[in-house]
Amino acid sequence: MKVTMTVNGKAMSAETEGRTLLSSFLRDGLGLTGTHVGCDTTQCGACVVHVDGKPVKSCTVLAQDVAGAEVRTIEGMANKDGSLSVIQQAFQDHHGLQCGFCTPGMVMSSAALLAENPTPTEAEVRAYLEGNICRCTGYHNIVKAVMAASGQGEQQLAAE
Amino acid sequence: MPKDGGIGASTKRREDIRFLTGKGRYTADINLRGQAFACFLRSDVAHGRINGIDTSAAAEMPGVLAILTGEDFKEVGGNPTGWLVQSRNGETMKEPKRPVLAHGKVRHVGDAYAMVIAETFEQAQDACDAITADIEELPAIVDMAAAVADASNRVHDEISDNIVFDWGWIEDNRAAVDAAFAAAPHVTTLELVNNRLSPNPMEPRASIGDFDPGTGDYKLYTTSQNPHLSRLLISAFVMGIPENKLTVIAPDVGGGFGSKIYHYGEEAAVLAASKLLNRPVKWVCDRSEAFMTDAHGRDHVTKIELATDMEGNFLALRTETLANVGAYLSNFATCTPTFLHGTLMAGPYKTPHVYVNVKAVFTNTVPVDAYRGAGRPEATYSIERVIDKAARELGLDPWELRAKNFLTTDQFPYTTPVGLVYDTGNYHATLDKLGEMIDRNGFEARVAESRARGKLRGFGLSTWIEACGIAPSNLVGVLGARVGLFDSATVRVNATGNISVLVGAHSHGQGHETVFAQVISDKLGVPASSIEIVHGDTSKIPFGMGTYGSRSLAVCGSAMVKAADKIIAKGKKIAAHMLEASEDDIVFEDGAFSVTGTDKQKTFGEIAFSAYVPHNYPLETLEPGLEETAFYDPSNFTYPAGAYGCEVEVDAETGRVEIVSFTCADDFGNVINPMIVEGQVHGGVAQGIGQALMESVRYNEDGQLLTGSYMDYAMPRADDLPNITVDHSCATPCTHNPLGVKGCGEAGAIGSPPAVVNAVLDALHRGGITHVTHIDMPLTPSRVWAAING
Ligand code: FES
Ligand code: FES
Numbered sequence: 001m002k003v004t005m006t007v008n009g010k011a012m013s014a015e016t017e018g019r020t021l022l023s024s025f026l027r028d029g030l031g032l033t034g035t036h037v038g039c040d041t042t043q044c045g046a047c048v049v050h051v052d053g054k055p056v057k058s059c060t061v062l063a064q065d066v067a068g069a070e071v072r073t074i075e076g077m078a079n080k081d082g083s084l085s086v087i088q089q090a091f092q093d094h095h096g097l098q099c100g101f102c103t104p105g106m107v108m109s110s111a112a113l114l115a116e117n118p119t120p121t122e123a124e125v126r127a128y129l130e131g132n133i134c135r136c137t138g139y140h141n142i143v144k145a146v147m148a149a150s151g152q153g154e155q156q157l158a159a160e
Numbered sequence: 161m162p163k164d165g166g167i168g169a170s171t172k173r174r175e176d177i178r179f180l181t182g183k184g185r186y187t188a189d190i191n192l193r194g195q196a197f198a199c200f201l202r203s204d205v206a207h208g209r210i211n212g213i214d215t216s217a218a219a220e221m222p223g224v225l226a227i228l229t230g231e232d233f234k235e236v237g238g239n240p241t242g243w244l245v246q247s248r249n250g251e252t253m254k255e256p257k258r259p260v261l262a263h264g265k266v267r268h269v270g271d272a273y274a275m276v277i278a279e280t281f282e283q284a285q286d287a288c289d290a291i292t293a294d295i296e297e298l299p300a301i302v303d304m305a306a307a308v309a310d311a312s313n314r315v316h317d318e319i320s321d322n323i324v325f326d327w328g329w330i331e332d333n334r335a336a337v338d339a340a341f342a343a344a345p346h347v348t349t350l351e352l353v354n355n356r357l358s359p360n361p362m363e364p365r366a367s368i369g370d371f372d373p374g375t376g377d378y379k380l381y382t383t384s385q386n387p388h389l390s391r392l393l394i395s396a397f398v399m400g401i402p403e404n405k406l407t408v409i410a411p412d413v414g415g416g417f418g419s420k421i422y423h424y425g426e427e428a429a430v431l432a433a434s435k436l437l438n439r440p441v442k443w444v445c446d447r448s449e450a451f452m453t454d455a456h457g458r459d460h461v462t463k464i465e466l467a468t469d470m471e472g473n474f475l476a477l478r479t480e481t482l483a484n485v486g487a488y489l490s491n492f493a494t495c496t497p498t499f500l501h502g503t504l505m506a507g508p509y510k511t512p513h514v515y516v517n518v519k520a521v522f523t524n525t526v527p528v529d530a531y532r533g534a535g536r537p538e539a540t541y542s543i544e545r546v547i548d549k550a551a552r553e554l555g556l557d558p559w560e561l562r563a564k565n566f567l568t569t570d571q572f573p574y575t576t577p578v579g580l581v582y583d584t585g586n587y588h589a590t591l592d593k594l595g596e597m598i599d600r601n602g603f604e605a606r607v608a609e610s611r612a613r614g615k616l617r618g619f620g621l622s623t624w625i626e627a628c629g630i631a632p633s634n635l636v637g638v639l640g641a642r643v644g645l646f647d648s649a650t651v652r653v654n655a656t657g658n659i660s661v662l663v664g665a666h667s668h669g670q671g672h673e674t675v676f677a678q679v680i681s682d683k684l685g686v687p688a689s690s691i692e693i694v695h696g697d698t699s700k701i702p703f704g705m706g707t708y709g710s711r712s713l714a715v716c717g718s719a720m721v722k723a724a725d726k727i728i729a730k731g732k733k734i735a736a737h738m739l740e741a742s743e744d745d746i747v748f749e750d751g752a753f754s755v756t757g758t759d760k761q762k763t764f765g766e767i768a769f770s771a772y773v774p775h776n777y778p779l780e781t782l783e784p785g786l787e788e789t790a791f792y793d794p795s796n797f798t799y800p801a802g803a804y805g806c807e808v809e810v811d812a813e814t815g816r817v818e819i820v821s822f823t824c825a826d827d828f829g830n831v832i833n834p835m836i837v838e839g840q841v842h843g844g845v846a847q848g849i850g851q852a853l854m855e856s857v858r859y860n861e862d863g864q865l866l867t868g869s870y871m872d873y874a875m876p877r878a879d880d881l882p883n884i885t886v887d888h889s890c891a892t893p894c895t896h897n898p899l900g901v902k903g904c905g906e907a908g909a910i911g912s913p914p915a916v917v918n919a920v921l922d923a924l925h926r927g928g929i930t931h932v933t934h935i936d937m938p939l940t941p942s943r944v945w946a947a948i949n950g
Binding site for chain 2: 033074103
């Protein structure tokens with residue numbers, strides 16, 4: 001069955017089976033391979049995208065169930081002119097990524113956090129990112145990046 | 161102030177742009193026209209005899225293109241071991257064949273014995289389910305002691321028992337060590353387990369085989385830390401494909417930590433299937449498969465003894481270790497528990513006598529091999545735990561006990577009793593630095609404050625050293641290595657003056673594209689933005705050994721420097737000709753060649769242009785072009801070292817441990833990009849804390865893997881970890897490589913586990929719980945609670 005949804009502002013469609021996951025719809029159907037798959041038990045968060053503004057693990061959603069939805073992926077996170085958005089820039093500035101595999105999910109989750117809670121405490125950042133596993137960074141610099149993206153970077157750095 | 165983009169600058173990473181915008185290109189992201197999909201059928205028993213495999217029903221399923229079993233790979237070679245280890249009695253280690261697909265027997269849960277290739281992955285998966293196999297279950301060999309004791313039940317029928325080797329290091333030291341123990345005023349003994357871990361890079365393995373029937377060329381896209389090594393193994397040992405007909409491409413790789421060093425059977429299988437079908441064949445591992453196939457790490461059971469006098473001077477050290485290698489010998493399974501472990505048992509100390517015994521044991525479990533640190537975390541953990549226990553037994557301060565036994569700066573170069581030559585270091589400096597960083601004076605007050613809240617606070621110390629910059633080929637050759645361990649780089653100056661550097665190292669998170677460009681920029685005076693680092697494709701890069709063991713900068717970086725030096729030397733010749741001066745009078749500085757004492761000069765760009773448009777050029781004596789390759793074989797290992805401190809709070813009611821702070825004072829020699837070095841330490845410490853508190857691969861007695869997903873294997877998450885304070889200012893540059901660098905990738909994972917465990921024991925003892933002398937990792941609440949109440 002052909003499924004259509006709005007992905008990063010554009011209507012996009014691909015053929016699906018009943019069992020097709022949103023993650024494979026995006027990756028295999030639409031070629032948007034920025035969304036990663038790091039596990040098979042809904043634990044790692046590498047696959048997080050936004051559906052109608054809410055973060056979801058796209059490996060755990062059937063594509064047909066979100067037909068017609070507004071989906072945003074890592075490919076749609078940069079500014080219109082192609083430059084990095086505030087949160088992406090903060091990840092680069094604070095070395096919040098190493099191998100880059102968890103990064104799309106981390107950025108999407110962090111963006112969702114800041115939309116819900118624009119000035120989180122460090123503990124709130126750590127708690128919110130509990131569903132995103134990073135094996136490379138030890139999270140230290142990811143937390144720093146999110147704090148900086150929230151505009152609290154300076155104080156945070158001064159406090160260290 | 162370092163120049164932006166040069167050595168010493170925290171240059172932001174250029175690779176981040178693609179990763180942050182979803183434009184990374186990992187193996188699973190690659191789709192080739194006409195590709196088919198592979199799925200592997202894996203054993204669900206730990207040990208069994210394959211009496212028959214019936215693929216007839218599966219072959220009729222929709223979309224199925226081919227089914228291969230162990231029978232189809234009977235004639236090809238086995239996946240070899242890179243290091244030959246001799247037993248104490250002079251016998252050579254046992255080395256049973258590791259086939260591409262299991263044949264005759266399955267030897268661990270997850271051992272693949274059939275492969276289906278179909279039009280879609282789902283069809284391949286469905287067909288796998290339709291294969292019926294008659295596998296007669298045999299008693300599983302899981303416990304190492306039992307595997308050693310009972311030679312009648314063997315993982316490999318064709319060898320006489322389950323012991324790979326019984327290694328003594330150094331056997332000639334043994335008598336002196338035993339004598340020192342016999343005469344020692346005090347002996348501290350500790351039995352401990354270094355828990356088995358799953359490396360878990362976030363990108364699962366994936367491979368695409370692509371055979372071109374037109375040319376007979378094979379291409380393999382794969383998740384590898386060292387594409388040339390994989391190509392060599394596949395060509396020379398497994399498949400017999402001529403090396404010049406096989407290209408291995410490791411594109412963006414999402415972490416490795418050791419687990420992607422090795423060649424795995426799936427890589428050979430997709431190549432064979434692609435040849436058979438004349439189509440690309442793609443396989444992507446899922447996480448459950450990863451847990452039961454990616455090489456695990458650690459898994460040692462050790463008895464360590466430390467002989468001292470009553471003042472705490474170390475007199476001798478002795479260990480006995482059982483090291484699990486799992487069901488097959490993975491590529492570096494034999495050197496990890498031996499030459500990367502036993503040779504480090506002197507630590508940063510002047511212990512005069514050391515002897516190490518390691519028996520490697522086959523079991524019906526996933527193969528075990530190098531995981532971040534590889535042998536050196538095991539050595540550090542044993543040493544630092546026994547020292548802490550000795551301090552307690554002797555009533556000595558753990559800081560002072562370590563400091564009094566450290567090697568001193570006037571002792572370098574120092575030949576250890578276990579065969580290494582430390583070139584330089586300053587262990588007192590990093591220990592003192594750590595002391596400054598952690599507010600030692602305020603500690604007692606913090607303990608009291610915690611106590612007021614009903615919590616036990618403790619501090620744990622660990623000092624560590626490792627041998628990295630792997631490795632001097634002639635030395636490792638004597639020790640049994642079957643490969644050279646040099647690295648290589650080509651510096652290609654293009655006609656327009658920008659530069660491509662083709663390197664043997666591989667980046668899977670380390671930031672080589674940024675850091676290597678900083679090195680070349682500094683060397684050649686060309687802006688980093690004009691320098692491109694090319695890695696990961698054997699058809700482009702010179703033969704190099706890839707990235708592991710904190711070696712990239714020390715070995716491949718040195719090759720880059722050598723190649724850049726050749727560029728400068730040639731540039732001087734060209735400049736001398738153009739400037740009509742003697743070559744000896746040409747100096748190269750800040751990207752320009754000038755005649756000393758004059759204002760006559762040629763820029764780097766002018767020299768490059770002249771090399772490619774050689775109109776005014778000494779063609780009689782010099783070839784055109786400006787491209788140089790260098791191979792660098794290190795003359796010694798490098799020896800980074802450091803001191804780590806961990807402060808914890810333990811809830812004695814629940815056994816829960818909280819890390820309050822973690823502090824690292826490291827000596828990495830010179831540092832090219834501090835931001836990246838610090839990130840490496842953070843990541844290593846996170847893995848070390850994971851090992852100490854959370855992570856553990858478990859099998860039940862039937863050899864069933866109990867920790868096969870993130871539901872059961874506890875990965876450290878953001879809210880499990882503290883901020884990590886790091887310092888690398890106590891630098892003693894490596895004396896034998898041109899950059900003076902030592903390596904930083906593994907440090908955190910090596911130094912941190914004993915600091916955490918020592919901290920927990922300190923907390924318990926300060927809290928009056930003095931009957932607990934050791935708790936095996938991971939220090940989960942239930943283990944800590946049981947120890948307290950035991
Ligand atoms: S891939 Fe979706 S949570 Fe792991
Ligand atoms: S950057 Fe590698 S997993 Fe997070």
